[in-house]
Amino acid sequence: MVSKHEIIEYGNEMPIKISIQNIEDMSRHWHSSLEIYLVLSGSLTVMFEEDTYKLSEDDIILINSNQFHEIKSSNTVAAVLQIKQSFFQQWVDDNTYFECNSVLYHDRNKYLELKKLIARLVHASYNVTEHKSLLIIPLSYNILYELIYNFRIFKADTSSKNSKNLKRLKGIIQYLNDNYAENITLETIAKREYLSASYLSHFFEKNMGISLFNYLAGIRLRHAVADLLHTDLTIEQIAANNGFSNSRYFVSTFKKEYGTLPKQYKKEQKLLNVSENGTKSLQPMLVLKQQDFLNKLGEYLDKNSKNELPEAKYPTRLIVQSINTTMKKQLLHHSFKTFTSVGRAKELLYKNVKEHLQELQKEVGFQYIKFHGILDDSMMLYNEDRNGNPYLVYTYVDDVLDFLLSIGLKPLIQFSFMPKLLSEDSDKTLFYNPVIISKPKDYKKWVYLITELTKHLLKRYGSGEVRTWMFSFWNVPFLSYIFSFETNEITYELYRITRNCVKECDPLLSFGNPSYGSLDFCNSEFYDFLDYCKLHDCYPDFYNIHCYPVKTSSIGSFPTLGKNQSEDSEKDTIILSDDPDYMAHSIEDFKNRIQYYPNLPIYITEWASTSSHCDWLNDTCYRSAYIVKNILDNYDEVESFGNWCLTDILEELPMDNEEFHGELGLFTCHGIKKPAYYAFTFLNKLMDILVDKGEGYFITTNGQSDYTILLYNYHHVSPLYAQGILFNVTFNERYNAFVNPSSLDIHLTLTHVENADYIVTHHVVNRESGSAFDEWVRMGAVPLTDEEEINTLKGRSMPRITKEQITVTNNTMAQFALLHPHEIRLIQIKKAEYSPSCYRP
Template sequence: MVSKHEIIDYSNEMPIKISIQNMEDMSRHWHSSLEIYLILSGSLTVMFEEGSFKLKEDDIILINSNQFHEIKSSNTVAAVLQIKQSFFERWVDENTYFECNSVLYHSRNKYLKLKKLIAKLVHASYNVTEHKSLLIIPLSYNILYELIYNFRSLKTNTTEKNSKNLKRLKGIIQYLNDNYTENITLEAIAKREYLSASYLSHFFEKNMGISLFNYLSGIRLRHAVSDLLHTDLTIEQIAVNNGFSNSRYFVSLFKKEYGVLPKQYKKEQKEPAVSDNGSKSLQPSMLLLKQQDFLSKLGEYLDKESKNDLPSEKYPTRLIVHSINTTIKKQFLHHSFKTFTSVGRAKELMYKNVRDNLQELQKEVGFQYIKFHGILDDSMMLYNEDRNGNPYLVFTYVDEVLDFLLSLGLKPLIQFSFMPKQLADDTDRTLFYNPVILSKPKDYKKWVYLITEFTKHLLKRYGSSEVRSWMFSFWNVPFLSYIFSFENNEIAYDLYRITRNCVKECDPLLSFGNPSYGSLDFSNSEFYDFLEYCKQHDCYPDFYNIHCYPVKTSSIGTFVILGKSHTENSDKDAIILSDDPDYMAHSIEGFKNSIAAYPKLPIYITEWASTSSHSDWLNDTCYRSAYIVKNILENYDEVESFGNWCLTDILEEMPMDNDEFHGELGLYTCHGIKKPAYHAFTFLNKLMDILVDRGEGYFITTNGKGDYSILLYNYHHVSPLYAQGVLFNVTFTERYNAFVNPSSLDIHLTLTHVENAEYTVTHHVVNRESGSAFDEWVRMGAVPLTTEEEYITLKGRSMPRIMKEQVTVTNNTMAQFALLLPHEIRLIHIKKVEYSPSVYR
């Protein structure tokens, strides 16, 4: 292992570097900077010349400038603070050092102020995006003051000999860093230091714990890795440019250090990790975002008083839009967000609560189609075999579900999933708490029988005219980049073709789409490999079926994401949220560009949400409603559907939870309480059919008869820390700490060419004060609901606020003003008052 000795680089204005590190063992080394370790989890042993100290969670230690030390880590996560030595020179002399070691002095109060300052520094460094240095520099000076005031001491054990040794080592190391690309010899360095080559070699290894040339190789290797990842240079060029004698030696050293060849290392850094069974990024963690809590220790140091020192809500942002000409009709709207709604599985459509919720949603909004999984699951008891192994189908539950949907005016997307147990080749290949089987069929002829007879039954029971208006597809993201995959993509391709052909042979006019595709950024080649397969086998889909979840793999920058996905014995990176607030727009644009060479087909987003996690606390908050409104308005009618996932928290992919607001994806809680996300769709449903104007934060529509519907939103993206699954000071009830510097939005809109008349103006508002069941529950005391009266009370208190006024327009101009709180959505409905002639009689 190459020594972890470092020359720490600082920006011009920042005297301090802060990072959260998953600590590794480090051999004996030193550096000119001061270094502070605050242990967040695990344990760390730091060995000095005068002794060793074992630190555990909540311990803190300072390593002085030019102090030799060695580190042994045991699953340690630490906040690491590195302070430039010259930063102190104005206030302390060269004989000053700092005694800060909680192993020696156990008084918690002695270190509390320093820990608070470090916590604030971490919060500002990772969360604040605007004018960060204006916060960090004062915090740096506060830390400096705290160290000088409470931890300063005098050097008592640094001999003149040690000082000379350090000066010589510093000079040698600086020379190596400045000249690592050259042909450096031991003799040349020895001559430069007026030493013999053998003495120099012994001196360096004794003081650094590593030979001089191994240390030099480490410097060269680090620079070579940077070239490897960030340039297109050949291996030979990288080797030469970084001082290696030849590429063979470079490759040998690289493999010894990193365990793989350079080209493979570069490839792995650009691609998702591959699991033992060949699946890239196999992620139940996509479904259960790993909210890291090792930083909760830092959050504990931020009491209410110190939290107030951090950025809170800013002054309102003002948005003024003058002279919106209401006679200019920009486009007619198709309202494609109403194409799809969804529930988890076909089986759930037999539950009374789910049926009641769906019936209410359909009455208030009115969707065309519904997406669900598992119509072939054993829970639907469709596929059976007799004692001789002959297959037969029982349609009782399937018919009940489909009859119910059709009674609501909903048409199904029949997704042929998942594998019945009697037909599965591998019954142990399962997913979810209430498991589904992800196996290929053990008998393809029986699979053909299942699909063919099922399709024939639908045509016979409901009629070809009706069923031709439905949609069909095979499986849910069965490609290797996702959790529902088969052993390889060829199985997915072949089963898609076989399934599609079975359906088309029953009726060629049935609409069959691709297996839903949900790659992290729509750039993975496997979907386009699938389209090439379709081209070769003449089995193109009739529509594109995609998902859009704003997630990606860790880690970002210097921040280390820890933890395992929620499958046993998995060590894959957790899935984290994208830091791109316009992820959906960029994804749609990227997908359209990528399929330009393929047939132009309708694009349906059949699943999307603000996260793929079933336990993201923001799912219950106003953030989710603002996310829905922002993304639908900014991408209005760009694709044929925006199928929000999903209807209710009754979703059997993860264990049920006793907490009413546990972060599930539903529009309703398990007990049928509407979340803010539900109201987002009722607001969208009140938009009219003609677009007048749109911009960031507003969307104005009209019916062409003098009435208007305006939808406003004040969206704020999650903080960088929260996006990485780090809670920090976010708690079960303090969920809005996931945002930094949220500001109100002061909107002024002026509509011109408005007919002079009387108007009723109605504001419908959802924010933390009204329309948010979670925030209302917190105000009720944040304790579990236990009685029917409490549920009814919460439901009643969680409706949007309504404000009405009468307005007279006399100069063909109407101004609308609204101050939107962070995460607020607001619908303004403007209706011309029509007076009946009888009024004047």
């Protein structure tokens, strides 16, 4: 497919540009810059005027300035290095030619240093945010030196075309790109160039290896494909808008290039996220795309290279002086304890899940629990007799709810998912252990299901109890999410029907909206739903939202130095947000947008550091620091922060034999507590009055003489890791996802403290204490084979506890803590109730 003539732009006076690209086919073209391709995956064919070379993974090739070349790609991802002509020309003369082609010379050592330099350049380019040029420019000189020293040769005539011809070709190609939608004739271009039409035709084909009008057709086709995929224009309109004489010619050109008709191609592209059995792809949210094509570059990035990025010579120092403990700022409601969660109702029948939940309740004590699937077939609730008449069996539902109430938890009854007998399309499923996400084939039977279940709950548990519960319909069923129905109108109608069924049973039952996510708070979809509610008098009683720090990103190319996303990208994927304050900004955004609608309680019923069920960082100290930072930064800003989720025993993806496979749970499948678990036990020890807070610290008191301080040293993931590019992150070396995180030295001085003796207790979770994953790596990082090994790891993965007794004599107390990266630390200060002599031998 013809690409337009490449004009390489360099920002901020950079002499060099590095990018990671999904390479597309490019017709014959040239540019003044030097260009180097290092193939990371797939294969790449580069065609010069007389020679053709096929490159495989780890091959490298250099394209010289003004050298005509054509590229054919086979699912190729490459590191592409482009060096500005003015940069290298000051060091070489016009007869210099670089011959760097690993297909020709198979001595891999010859290219090793150049690959190392490219790896260092990628590492610095994508991971450094401030004063980047101070690193990039020296590396640029090193790369140029390596090229001159090892790859320079001399040719008598290095240019296959003289500069006049190049200038003329550039002008012609620019004209074609600017006017492709117009009726361009050979005579029009010939007149602009003061040439005859026949000479122009011969000149272009001789120099470009393709006829002028075939080249023009390629330009038109590229723009037409963009219209085809991203607009609802007809084939006739697309053809007319992009310079094709008629739709028949457009279809013929398209089929010749793509091997299929335009409408079929568009359909196939839309189905890329749908699997062969009709289930929706898990890729968009549950499995954020992680790409390991940079692993080879990571191998070239030696230890010294990794450590050369900017790092503070001393720990970041935070000094907060004169915190007046009598200045009480806020009474705390601890809304982070409103919600916890498990995957689906069926899992609450499992012995080990029950044990995990009981332990969490004992140590923290949540009020509500969210889960999916109370209606799906795993609960065996909905049945029909031989005549098609529905009836309900409540055995499993009662078992689940009885258990929850016995440990002090109230349910959010989310009416999902669709029973097979009631589904219009039972093949429309989601998850490895599938649930049906079809609409009902009979709305009257759906009404029967909701009404009878609600009546049963009221009868069994009493209206006084059930009125303290919460109800909602489905899980993010809007079109922008994987749980959606065919249209949003179906969602609106089913929500209204379901809500009205519940309200007719008892109007005092609390019914919220179908959950909605922060990914689309800026879109109109949710607010269109609220407008529907206003029109049909069915507003929810509370707002039910999710907050996962993800965003959409174009794939097909990756951000380059000085640029954001490729404007020509055609597909979107989900990646991690690069905003460390994503939750705070999402809450603020939602509150600003919702102010034009009823003022209702806001419940975040799902949130986590990622939506991915296989992100290795879920098992690390990063997750605990993320939880603590976000809860403390947004303390009581909304009515709940429902962490997703309790345990790694989830049936949405296949189970994994690896104990630490990156699932979202607080417990591993064998009940080993992750650092994230201790984040909640630490938060639970905060007292009820806020004294002061700031970045890295949160100080509370009971209003008497005791204090609890919670500290954290949070570091956000690197820009590369956020994009799903693993680089040098491996299963065991997970903390390579961060760029030189520093320790944090916190000095807190509390004033107006009662003079007395105090017991000060430090509880610490970091990579040395309280992190089961890090302890497992120290044990050898091999699978656990028996109960003894599991129990040993549990015992060795507890938070570190240290205690000391101090005496306050001048109403001032100083607390010092040096926090490692990703560390959380709880400091409990309690007035001693015994004589100091009791503490001495």
